[in-house]
Amino acid sequence: MPKVLIADKLSPHARTLFERRGILSEERTGLGEEELASIAGRYDGLVVRSSTRVTARVLEAGAPRLKVVGRAGIGVDNIDVEAATRMGVVVMNAPFGNAVTTAEHTIALILALARRIPAADRSTRAGRWEKSRFMGMELMGKTLGLIGCGNIGSIVAERAQGLKMKVIVHDPFLAEERARSLGVERVSFDELLARADIISLHVPLTEQTRNILSREALARAKPGVRIVNCARGGLVDEQALCELIRAGHVAGAALDVFAEEPLWHSPLFELEEVVLTPHLGASTAEAQEKVALQIAEQMSDFLLHGAITNALNMPSVSAEEAPRLKPYMRLAEQLGSFAGQLTETGIKAVTLTYGGEAAALNTRPLTQIALQGLLKPLLESVNMVSAPAIARARNIEVTTVEREHLAGYRTLMTVEVTTERGRREVSGTLFQGSEPRVVSIQGIPMEARLGPHMLYVRNLDKPGLIGAVGTTLGEAGVNIASFHLGRDRPGGNAIALVEVDQPIGAELLARIRNLPHVLQAKALRFS
Numbered sequence: 001m002p003k004v005l006i007a008d009k010l011s012p013h014a015r016t017l018f019e020r021r022g023i024l025s026e027e028r029t030g031l032g033e034e035e036l037a038s039i040a041g042r043y044d045g046l047v048v049r050s051s052t053r054v055t056a057r058v059l060e061a062g063a064p065r066l067k068v069v070g071r072a073g074i075g076v077d078n079i080d081v082e083a084a085t086r087m088g089v090v091v092m093n094a095p096f097g098n099a100v101t102t103a104e105h106t107i108a109l110i111l112a113l114a115r116r117i118p119a120a121d122r123s124t125r126a127g128r129w130e131k132s133r134f135m136g137m138e139l140m141g142k143t144l145g146l147i148g149c150g151n152i153g154s155i156v157a158e159r160a161q162g163l164k165m166k167v168i169v170h171d172p173f174l175a176e177e178r179a180r181s182l183g184v185e186r187v188s189f190d191e192l193l194a195r196a197d198i199i200s201l202h203v204p205l206t207e208q209t210r211n212i213l214s215r216e217a218l219a220r221a222k223p224g225v226r227i228v229n230c231a232r233g234g235l236v237d238e239q240a241l242c243e244l245i246r247a248g249h250v251a252g253a254a255l256d257v258f259a260e261e262p263l264w265h266s267p268l269f270e271l272e273e274v275v276l277t278p279h280l281g282a283s284t285a286e287a288q289e290k291v292a293l294q295i296a297e298q299m300s301d302f303l304l305h306g307a308i309t310n311a312l313n314m315p316s317v318s319a320e321e322a323p324r325l326k327p328y329m330r331l332a333e334q335l336g337s338f339a340g341q342l343t344e345t346g347i348k349a350v351t352l353t354y355g356g357e358a359a360a361l362n363t364r365p366l367t368q369i370a371l372q373g374l375l376k377p378l379l380e381s382v383n384m385v386s387a388p389a390i391a392r393a394r395n396i397e398v399t400t401v402e403r404e405h406l407a408g409y410r411t412l413m414t415v416e417v418t419t420e421r422g423r424r425e426v427s428g429t430l431f432q433g434s435e436p437r438v439v440s441i442q443g444i445p446m447e448a449r450l451g452p453h454m455l456y457v458r459n460l461d462k463p464g465l466i467g468a469v470g471t472t473l474g475e476a477g478v479n480i481a482s483f484h485l486g487r488d489r490p491g492g493n494a495i496a497l498v499e500v501d502q503p504i505g506a507e508l509l510a511r512i513r514n515l516p517h518v519l520q521a522k523a524l525r526f527s
């Protein structure tokens with residue numbers, strides 16, 4: 001009989017559900033890494049919330065019995081997903097149970113910040129009656145700027161509109177049709193900074209979004225702006241925020257998440273203009289009940305029947321299909337990720353074409369993982385299961401085409417993305433039946449392997465470009481692993497894909513963009 005360890009406080013109804021499904025469950029909370037590692041091998045499944053850290057050591061100690069880790073919530077920052085994948089442990093989350101609760105906490109913080117409620121409460125409790133000191137801000141007619149408008153952000157927009165606020169959104173993945181249905185106005189990042197009276201963050205923490213509200217961005221924001229973050233720590237430069245509040249440029253902030261948690265010491269503590277809560281976004285009885293039951297149901301299905309739902313590191317495929325599909329799924333994710341990392345405007349449509357041997361497979365999981373790769377760069381909690389639903393919610397039309405007969409390739413997969421500015425297409429194949437390769441970008445032939453760190457350059461086909469890029473990388477101490485080129489015609493448009501041994505920073509990327517004949521340059525990352 002399968003056995004599950006519940007390592008964080010969970011609704012008792014989760015244990016009831018496990019037992020009803022024929023799974024033994026045991027609750028032991030407050031375990032440190034060493035103690036958890038010492039017992040992990042006794043269980044088939046491990047359930048956590050945000051407190052317990054599931055490290056590589058814990059996962060290694062749990063092998064080979066430990067098969068699944070379930071996160072009762074969205075974020076998996078406390079789980080080493082890479083190590084879990086390496087050891088064959090499925091990581092599942094419950095991505096939708098916290099949405100309403102987190103959105104409501106965002107609205108609560110906006111109200112508390114606008115009316116200075118925490119500071120007024122402390123003053124009144126201290127026996128002072130400082131009515132004139134706590135002048136607030138009326139929300140009606142003010143502009144709320146949302147950075148990100150996914151599941152949680154859209155709920156915040158709806159609630160804010162109920163307060164008669166105007167909502168503007170910066171979200172490259174938000175299609176115009178979806179924006180109209182939500183009643184929000186899409187704007188550029190710079191326009192949001194210039195217009196918003198309150199800025200609320202609703203994006204995951206990625207390399208692209210880390211410190212998205214940097215010192216420079218905050219300085220460009222509208223004077224008197226207020227900042228709210230219930231998404232992820234690390235999105236806001238907390239030190240810069242403190243300094244700009246002291247300088248009077250930022251009127252205040254309300255933060256539920258922080259770069260380092262728990263937050264024991266911070267200059268934020270000294271500022272009366274700041275409202276702080278200890279990561280309470282998902283902390284309601286209703287939300288905890290939903291995510292507890294959802295994760296218990298998913299884990300039971302997996303342990304009893306092998307069904308995989310809301311997995312972050314495994315496709316939703318049967319045991320029979322998995323070995324054959326594995327290289328195709330890797331290719332699909334890489335092609336989707338390639339297109340997603342180059343997409344900067346709202347996506348209107350995606351067409352996935354499967355040719356040759358790929359057309360004879362179960363293409364549904366391939367489509368799901370391609371969409372995951374496409375949407376993941378900017379959207380939180382995207383996995384194979386949730387990606388199609390997110391695409392539908394954003395009015396992204398997804399089309400699949402299967403072509404049995406091909407010329408030149410045994411198998412060929414193409415991801416074509418239509419945005420408001422144009423169309424992007426990338427194609428790939430499998431070398432020796434298992435090694436993914438890009439073979440065409442925007443119709444330009446090219447053969448390239450996608451490594452962890454890549455430089456994409458679109459340029460005019462002029463002499464000296466290869467040497468200039470190589471010299472610039474060399475001067476920065478960045479080693480080139482491989483350099484792939486393609487062009488549509490002599491002297492026409494060309495593309496270079498350069499694999500490097502380390503990440504390319506913003507300053508180096510800016511230097512490459514300024515090279516003669518370079519039209520576009522982006523740093524890409526692939527797992």
